Amino acid sequence: MMKKLKEYPFVRKIGWNRIILVGVIILMYLIFALVNSTFLSYSRVLSTLNYVCFLGFLALGVTFVIATGGIDFSIGPVMFCAALISGHLLTKSNFPIIICLVVAVLVGMIFGVLNGLLVAYIGIPPFISSMAGMMAAKGVGSVFTKTQSVSWPQVTEINGWFRNLISTRIGGIQFPTGLILLLLTAVICAVILHKTQVGRYILCLGSNKEAVRLSGINVKKWEMLAYVVCGTLAGVAAIFYVCAYTTVQPGLGDTFNNDAIASCVMGGTSMTGGIASISGTILGTIIIAVLQEGIMAMGLQKDYQYMLTGVIVVVAVYLDVKSKTSKN
Amino acid sequence: MDDMILTMKGIDKQFPGVHALDHVDFNMKKGEVHALMGENGAGKSTLMKILTGIYTKDEGEIIFEGQPRSFSTPKEAQDAGIVIVHQELNMINHLTVAQNIFIGREPRKGMGIDDAKMMQEAQKLFDMLGIPINPQESMRNLTVGKQQMCEIAKAISFDAKLIVFDEPTAALTETEIVQLFKIIKDLRNRGIAIVYISHRMDEIKVITDRITVMRDGAYVGTLITSECTKDDIIKMMVGRTIFEEPKSKSAVEDNAPVVLKVDHLSAGRRVQDVSFELKRGEILGFSGLMGAGRTEMARALFGADIKDSGDIYIHGNKVEINSPEDAVKYGIGYLSEDRKQFGLVLAKSVLENTTLPTLEKFKNGHFLNRTKEKDVAKKYVDELKTKTPNVDEIVNNLSGGNQQKVVIAKWLARDCEILIFDEPTRGIDVGAKNEIYHLMNELVKQGKSIIMISSEMTEILRMSDRIVVMCEGKKTGEIKIEEATQEKIMSAATQKS
Numbered sequence A: 001m002m003k004k005l006k007e008y009p010f011v012r013k014i015g016w017n018r019i020i021l022v023g024v025i026i027l028m029y030l031i032f033a034l035v036n037s038t039f040l041s042y043s044r045v046l047s048t049l050n051y052v053c054f055l056g057f058l059a060l061g062v063t064f065v066i067a068t069g070g071i072d073f074s075i076g077p078v079m080f081c082a083a084l085i086s087g088h089l090l091t092k093s094n095f096p097i098i099i100c101l102v103v104a105v106l107v108g109m110i111f112g113v114l115n116g117l118l119v120a121y122i123g124i125p126p127f128i129s130s131m132a133g134m135m136a137a138k139g140v141g142s143v144f145t146k147t148q149s150v151s152w153p154q155v156t157e158i159n160g161w162f163r164n165l166i167s168t169r170i171g172g173i174q175f176p177t178g179l180i181l182l183l184l185t186a187v188i189c190a191v192i193l194h195k196t197q198v199g200r201y202i203l204c205l206g207s208n209k210e211a212v213r214l215s216g217i218n219v220k221k222w223e224m225l226a227y228v229v230c231g232t233l234a235g236v237a238a239i240f241y242v243c244a245y246t247t248v249q250p251g252l253g254d255t256f257n258n259d260a261i262a263s264c265v266m267g268g269t270s271m272t273g274g275i276a277s278i279s280g281t282i283l284g285t286i287i288i289a290v291l292q293e294g295i296m297a298m299g300l301q302k303d304y305q306y307m308l309t310g311v312i313v314v315v316a317v318y319l320d321v322k323s324k325t326s327k328n
Numbered sequence B: 001m002d003d004m005i006l007t008m009k010g011i012d013k014q015f016p017g018v019h020a021l022d023h024v025d026f027n028m029k030k031g032e033v034h035a036l037m038g039e040n041g042a043g044k045s046t047l048m049k050i051l052t053g054i055y056t057k058d059e060g061e062i063i064f065e066g067q068p069r070s071f072s073t074p075k076e077a078q079d080a081g082i083v084i085v086h087q088e089l090n091m092i093n094h095l096t097v098a099q100n101i102f103i104g105r106e107p108r109k110g111m112g113i114d115d116a117k118m119m120q121e122a123q124k125l126f127d128m129l130g131i132p133i134n135p136q137e138s139m140r141n142l143t144v145g146k147q148q149m150c151e152i153a154k155a156i157s158f159d160a161k162l163i164v165f166d167e168p169t170a171a172l173t174e175t176e177i178v179q180l181f182k183i184i185k186d187l188r189n190r191g192i193a194i195v196y197i198s199h200r201m202d203e204i205k206v207i208t209d210r211i212t213v214m215r216d217g218a219y220v221g222t223l224i225t226s227e228c229t230k231d232d233i234i235k236m237m238v239g240r241t242i243f244e245e246p247k248s249k250s251a252v253e254d255n256a257p258v259v260l261k262v263d264h265l266s267a268g269r270r271v272q273d274v275s276f277e278l279k280r281g282e283i284l285g286f287s288g289l290m291g292a293g294r295t296e297m298a299r300a301l302f303g304a305d306i307k308d309s310g311d312i313y314i315h316g317n318k319v320e321i322n323s324p325e326d327a328v329k330y331g332i333g334y335l336s337e338d339r340k341q342f343g344l345v346l347a348k349s350v351l352e353n354t355t356l357p358t359l360e361k362f363k364n365g366h367f368l369n370r371t372k373e374k375d376v377a378k379k380y381v382d383e384l385k386t387k388t389p390n391v392d393e394i395v396n397n398l399s400g401g402n403q404q405k406v407v408i409a410k411w412l413a414r415d416c417e418i419l420i421f422d423e424p425t426r427g428i429d430v431g432a433k434n435e436i437y438h439l440m441n442e443l444v445k446q447g448k449s450i451i452m453i454s455s456e457m458t459e460i461l462r463m464s465d466r467i468v469v470m471c472e473g474k475k476t477g478e479i480k481i482e483e484a485t486q487e488k489i490m491s492a493a494t495q496k497s
Helices: A002-007 A009-014 A018-035 A042-068 A075-091 A097-120 A126-145 A161-163 A177-195 A197-207 A209-213 A219-245 A252-268 A278-297 A302-327 B043-049 B074-080 B096-101 B117-131 B144-157 B173-191 B203-206 B230-238 B294-302 B324-329 B339-345 B350-354 B356-362 B371-384 B398-412 B430-444 B458-462 B488-495
Strands: A166-170 A173-175 B004-015 B016-031 B033-037 B059-064 B066-070 B083-084 B162-166 B193-197 B210-215 B217-222 B260-269 B271-279 B282-287 B308-316 B317-320 B330-337 B420-423 B449-453 B465-470 B475-482
Touching: A009 A018, A018 A209, A018 A278, A042 A075, A042 A177, A042 A197, A042 A252, A042 A278, A075 A126, A075 A219, A075 A252, A075 B420, A097 A126, A097 B059, A126 A161, A126 B430, A161 A177, A161 B260, A166 A197, A177 A197, A177 A219, A177 A278, A197 A219, A197 B282, A209 A219, A209 B339, A219 B083, A219 B294, A252 A278, A252 B210, A278 A302, A302 B475, B004 B043, B016 B033, B016 B059, B016 B193, B016 B210, B016 B371, B033 B043, B033 B203, B043 B193, B059 B465, B059 B475, B074 B083, B083 B144, B096 B117, B096 B144, B117 B203, B144 B173, B173 B193, B193 B210, B193 B260, B203 B230, B203 B294, B203 B317, B210 B230, B217 B230, B230 B430, B271 B449, B282 B294, B282 B430, B282 B458, B282 B488, B294 B324, B294 B330, B294 B420, B294 B449, B324 B330, B330 B398, B350 B356, B350 B371, B350 B398, B356 B371, B356 B398, B371 B398, B430 B458, B449 B458, B465 B488
Parallel strands: B016 B217, B033 B193, B033 B210, B083 B162, B162 B193, B271 B475, B282 B449, B282 B465, B330 B420, B420 B449
Antiparallel strands: A166 A173, B004 B016, B004 B059, B059 B066, B210 B217, B260 B271, B260 B308, B308 B317, B465 B475
C-alpha cells in the first residue's frame, strides 16, 4: 500500500519526505486544537509565524553549511550578537534605524566570514570552529552592551516602522509580511542550490570534497561561501527576531542552533553533506514552530518542547537512514 | 564425486530488476585451487557472498562436506570452516597483529584478556605459514602485503577448510605475490580448498588447478588450467578473442614536440629529483613496484600535493602549478588510481560528474544551462559507449569500467591536452579494459599526450611508447618500447640507487 502510494508521479514529484512533513504539521495542528481550541485562532497562527520567520532564516543558512558536510553551532548566538550590537547602536548611540539593520546583517556576515576562513582555509573542523564562534558571539554581544539587555522600539514608537517587516496591518488585519519575505528568500536559496554553479559545487563538495578539488576546482572558496551565506542569514534572522520579540539578552541564543539544525535534518538535508532540501527545511521550521506554540498553548513548560524536538529529530533521521539502506 | 568438498547446484538469486545468478553450478575438490573468473558483474562475488552467508539464495542447494548446508550469516559459514579474505582488508590499524587476528574471540584470563596466550597463538599461526611477522607489531606499521598475510592467518585460525581469496594480489608487490603463492600452495597441500578470484590471467595460469568461468550471472564452463590457454579463458569470458600482443614500435616520431617537461621534481620522501619529458601524441608508461612513488609524482605534478622543488614546463614555458586548479588551467587532467575516492562524486549523477571541471562553460547568466549539460553528457556517453540507463543515473550504480569512462568523459569535456592515467584499468574487467585501451590509443592519435602509471607489466608493455621506471622515489630507468622487456623493467624497478 505504502509502496504503491510512493510510486504515484505526483508523490514522486513532491517527494515522500515532504508529504510526511506536511502530514505531521496537520496532525500536530489537530492535536493541539483538540486540547486548546484557541490554537486555531488567527493571533496564534501569527505568533507561530513569528517563530517560523526568524528560525526559517537561520535554518536556510545552516542548510548551506550542512550541504557542504559541515555544521554551524554559532548561528543562534550570532543572531543574538547581531541584534545586541545593532540594538545598542540604535537605542544608546542613536544611530539611524536603517544603518542599524544593515549593521545586524553585517555582524552576521563577519561571523560567517571568520567561520568560513577557519574551516575552509585553515582547516579547523567545523564543529570546533563554530563552537568557538558561538562563544565569541556571546562574548562580543555582552561586552558591546556591557551585559545590558537591549529593547527595540515598539511599532508605535519612533523608529518602530521596521516591525512591519514581519507583519503589517492592512485594512484592519495583520498581514504576515515576514512569511512572504522568508518564502521569497527560500525560493532564491533553492534556485542557488539547485540551478547555479555555486550550488552544484557546494553539493558536490559536500559529497566528495577531494574529488571536487582534484577536478581543478577551488573548493576552499566555495566551502567558505556556504559559511558566509549562513552567517549573513543569521544576521537577517536577527532583524526578524527583534521584530517579533523586542528584547534581546546577552549570553543566550544557543537553543536556536538546535532548532535550526533540527529543521534541516527533518527536512531531509543529510548531515553527511551532499544532499539538501530547501522546501524540507522550511517545513521543518514550521514543525518546530508549531510544536513550540502548541506546547505553550497547552500550558506546558518549554522543556517539553525540547524533549519532543529531540524525539522528532531522531525519528526523522532514522527514517532517512532507513530509506537509504533499503535503497541499497 | 567423493572428493568434492563443496557442491553448489542450481544457485539462483534475483535482485530487484536484475537476475544476478541464473541457476549456477560450482564445485570444489579437496585441496585444489580453483579460479573463479568472469567480467565485473558476471556474478562471481554474488556467488561467493551466498556461499559465505552474506546473501541468502533464492533457489538451489549447497552441499559442504557431504551435508546440505545453508548459511544465513557470515558467522555460520565461518563456524563451518568457510572464510573469505576480502579485497579490502578489514584490519584495525591501531591494534596489534595478534589483537586483530583474535578480535572478538580473545583468549580470556579471569576478567581480562590473556595477552601472552594471544601472542603465542598468533606466533604459532605465523610459524605454521612461514611468515616473518611479529604478532606484537602494530597493524599500521605493516605493508599492505603483510596485512593481507595477517588476514590469511586469521582465516586459518578459524580452522578453515575452504578459503575464498577475492583479488588478493591487487595491492601486492611482485615479491609479496611470490610469497602469497607459496602460502597458497602450502595451504593446498594441507587439503584446504581455495577459491581464487582474480582478473590477472598470468596468476591464474600459475597458481590454479581448475578454472570456472561465469558470464552475465550464468555458469559458462570449467577448464583444467594445465590444458587450456589464456585465449581459451578469455574467449569463454567475453565470447570473443581479444588478446593483443605487446606494442613493438613506438608510434611517436623522435622529433615530436615536447608538451610537458618535468625538471628535478621533488616532493617528500616518495618523489626525489624526478625529470622526464612527454611528447605530443605519446603514451609514457610509468612502471615500478608499489610504493615506488609514481602516484606521488603524479599528484605533485598535478598540484594535488605540495612539492618541495622542481620546475614544470608546458610547451617550453615554465609554469607554476600549486593546486589542481592551476594544473587544469594548463590542460592537465588526472585520473586517479582510486576512482571512488578521488575521481568521482559517487552520489551524484553521470551528468553532474561529467560537467564538474567545466561548469563555467555551462553558465547562462547566473544559471546553469541544464539542456546544454545534458547534451554534452550524452555526447560522451555515446562516444565512450558508457553503459548507463541515462545521464541522470547515480554514478555509484555503474560498474567499474563505466565509472572510469565517466572520469575520462570529465577530462575530455575539459579538453585536456595532457592526461595522467593512474592505474587506468584497476578493478576493471577484460572487456571494458580493452575499450579503455582503445580509447587511450584514440586520444593520442588525436594529439593528446598520456602519462600512464601502471603496476601491470602487460599493460605497460602493450600501451607505452616509452617507459619510465621508478624505484623508491627515484627515476631508475627510461626504456624505449623497442628495447623494453619485462626483465629490463623489473631490474630497474628493484634497483636500489
